[in-house]
Amino acid sequence: MYGLGLLKGLTVTMWNMVSPGRQFTLHQYPDRRVGLFGLAKHANTNVFAYLFRRPGMAVKSLVGLATLEDRMPQHPRFRGEEFAWYEERCTGCASCAKYCPLGIIKIVTHPSGEAMQEGEKYAIDVFDIDIGRCMFCGLCVEACPYDAIHMGSGFEEGRYERRELVIDVDRLRRAPKRPSAWFRPQLEAKGYRPLDGEEISWRDVGRHATPDAAELEERWARR
Amino acid sequence: MAIKTEPITINLGPQHPSTHGVFRLRVTFDGEEILDVEPVFGYLHRGTEKLAESRSYVQVVTLTDRLDYVASMSNNLAYVRAVEKLAGIEVPERAMYLRVIAAELQRIASHMMATGFLLNDMGAFATPLMYCFRERERILDMFEMLCGARITLSYMRPGGVFQDAPDDFWAALDTFLADEPGYIGELESLITGNEVVLARTRGVGVLSDEQAVADSVTGPMLRAAGVKWDIRKADPYEVYDRLDFDVPIGASGDTFDRYLVRIQEMRESLRIIRQCVERIPEGPVRPDLPYNLRPPEGDAYAAVEGPKGELGFYLVSDRSIAPYRCKIRAPSFINLTPLKKMVVGWKMSDLIVIFGSIDVVLGEVDR
Numbered sequence: 001m002y003g004l005g006l007l008k009g010l011t012v013t014m015w016n017m018v019s020p021g022r023q024f025t026l027h028q029y030p031d032r033r034v035g036l037f038g039l040a041k042h043a044n045t046n047v048f049a050y051l052f053r054r055p056g057m058a059v060k061s062l063v064g065l066a067t068l069e070d071r072m073p074q075h076p077r078f079r080g081e082e083f084a085w086y087e088e089r090c091t092g093c094a095s096c097a098k099y100c101p102l103g104i105i106k107i108v109t110h111p112s113g114e115a116m117q118e119g120e121k122y123a124i125d126v127f128d129i130d131i132g133r134c135m136f137c138g139l140c141v142e143a144c145p146y147d148a149i150h151m152g153s154g155f156e157e158g159r160y161e162r163r164e165l166v167i168d169v170d171r172l173r174r175a176p177k178r179p180s181a182w183f184r185p186q187l188e189a190k191g192y193r194p195l196d197g198e199e200i201s202w203r204d205v206g207r208h209a210t211p212d213a214a215e216l217e218e219r220w221a222r223r
Numbered sequence: 224m225a226i227k228t229e230p231i232t233i234n235l236g237p238q239h240p241s242t243h244g245v246f247r248l249r250v251t252f253d254g255e256e257i258l259d260v261e262p263v264f265g266y267l268h269r270g271t272e273k274l275a276e277s278r279s280y281v282q283v284v285t286l287t288d289r290l291d292y293v294a295s296m297s298n299n300l301a302y303v304r305a306v307e308k309l310a311g312i313e314v315p316e317r318a319m320y321l322r323v324i325a326a327e328l329q330r331i332a333s334h335m336m337a338t339g340f341l342l343n344d345m346g347a348f349a350t351p352l353m354y355c356f357r358e359r360e361r362i363l364d365m366f367e368m369l370c371g372a373r374i375t376l377s378y379m380r381p382g383g384v385f386q387d388a389p390d391d392f393w394a395a396l397d398t399f400l401a402d403e404p405g406y407i408g409e410l411e412s413l414i415t416g417n418e419v420v421l422a423r424t425r426g427v428g429v430l431s432d433e434q435a436v437a438d439s440v441t442g443p444m445l446r447a448a449g450v451k452w453d454i455r456k457a458d459p460y461e462v463y464d465r466l467d468f469d470v471p472i473g474a475s476g477d478t479f480d481r482y483l484v485r486i487q488e489m490r491e492s493l494r495i496i497r498q499c500v501e502r503i504p505e506g507p508v509r510p511d512l513p514y515n516l517r518p519p520e521g522d523a524y525a526a527v528e529g530p531k532g533e534l535g536f537y538l539v540s541d542r543s544i545a546p547y548r549c550k551i552r553a554p555s556f557i558n559l560t561p562l563k564k565m566v567v568g569w570k571m572s573d574l575i576v577i578f579g580s581i582d583v584v585l586g587e588v589d590r
Binding site for chain 1: 278279281282284285286350354364367368369370371372375377385386387389391409412413414415416417418419420421514
């Protein structure tokens with residue numbers, strides 16, 4: 001019968017509309033619009049108690065102006081902005097600059113006289129990452145022989161001007177040391193969450209375990 | 224009384240919601256009927272092939288993400304296979320299975336997108352598209368677990384994949400494999416029997432098998448025309464020769480068959496993934512290779528069956544760290560060859576549907 005296919009399609013649409021778990025909602029990031037019930041649930045009270053406690057918000061919610069912050073859940077491996085950089089690990093070798101497909105990392109160094117035994121460690125004068133052109137491929141992280149640079153987990157670095165998008169060395173020093181678990185299976189194994197976890201010390205981020213005193217003795221003193 | 228008319232030329236695009244990107248069609252109409260179509264390419268040209276000549280072999284992987292940006296995994300796979308052939312690199316077993324799983328997931332995501340936008344172009348505004356995007360979203364979430372990105376993945380490296388899959392990926396994949404046949408069936412019952420869809424697509428834009436072969440069309444378009452040609456069967460790469468799957472073909476090569484072949488291919492992809500999950504061995508996923516590869520002098524061509532068709536990379540090496548030449552055989556571009564033959568004689572609205580059923584991505588057409 002003509003029209004049967006149409007009816008069948010309409011039942012599918014109806015089923016998707018009413019059945020829980022199949023609905024998909026659009027969230028207006030970063031806020032989720034909520035009604036009075038949603039606000040009360042968020043405040044862990046019932047509607048009447050909420051009405052007395054926050055009458056202003058209750059009125060706002062009735063005219064559709066109340067919002068709750070709603071962050072997108074991300075996987076720990078998410079490759080994002082806010083590069084986590086460990087100065088203790090960095091020797092200024094500029095491998096990351098060399099292996100960046102776009103050449104957006106600029107490094108200027110001078111000899112520091114430190115760590116002469118391990119090769120030389122250079123002090124960083126300039127470490128500019130132009131995230132306006134960065135495509136977050138993570139090749140700099142993969143290339144770093146000392147595991148000093150890591151992807152971050154943020155994605156909210158919007159700026160009004162392009163030059164503000166350049167991350168300089170001071171900002172890198174100040175940035176929270178919450179590296180993404182990308183290319184770091186040991187962080188993943190610990191169940192570490194970059195967005196809400198604790199900051200990680202430079203000793204724990206390497207691909208290889210930190211050598212203990214006996215191993216260092218073996219490596220260096222017997223030469 | 225006969226009215227004297229003359230043909231009128233209309234520009235469709237470059238900015239047009241149904242051209243899936245920046246693509247321009249110069250169409251000559253006689254009333255509503257199409258007399259001539261002249262596609263104009265190049266609005267999205269970024270010079271990927273030339274850029275590849277100044278990037279090292281690993282760095283080019285990031286460029287391939289941007290070719291067919293709804294199917295980055297397949298692009299990665301085709302490229303790294305060409306590099307492996309050039310340099311003679313052995314790939315670990317587990318990496319091959321992971322690659323096949325990723326590529327098949329990407330095929331489902333790409334076909335979902337093709338189906339959704341075909342219906343969107345047909346006028347079924349947003350509803351089927353949202354159903355398709357809901358499924359695609361789950362696949363993108365899984366890709367985020369695999370490699371930390373959703374669209375520009377850069378997951379594969381010459382010699383393997385960059386990192387093993389985390390535990391939550393396997394759990395998500397299991398639920399996906401359990402749910403997805405139901406969702407595909409739901410999508411099919413929404414669309415396949417729909418009388419409006421049938422009226423708009425049955426017999427519209429027929430591409431005969433001789434014509435398809437003569438124009439070197441590949442992928443679902445060729446299979447919809449009734450030619451059983453799939454590189455996964457004809458020249459098996461990775462582990463496809465050990466897997467059991469069918470190649471669905473269409474009967475008449477019209478727009479409806481192209482849609483139906485895509486739906487059936489999604490089911491076959493699920494079958495492939497299921498077998499891979501059962502058989503995947505433990506082991507390393509990436510051999511220890513120098514960061515800058517220097518393949519011996521020579522050239523290599525490797526092709527994979529991408530979601531759009533045969534996606535091939537031809538690389539020439541001169542022993543330096545960057546390819547001397549990188550030629551990309553882009554299926555979207557070549558599948559546009561018979562566009563004129565398919566649309567001449569049809570109406571304006573059919574042009575949009577036929578173009579949608581070819582499933583082009585302009586990042587790949589213009590490269």
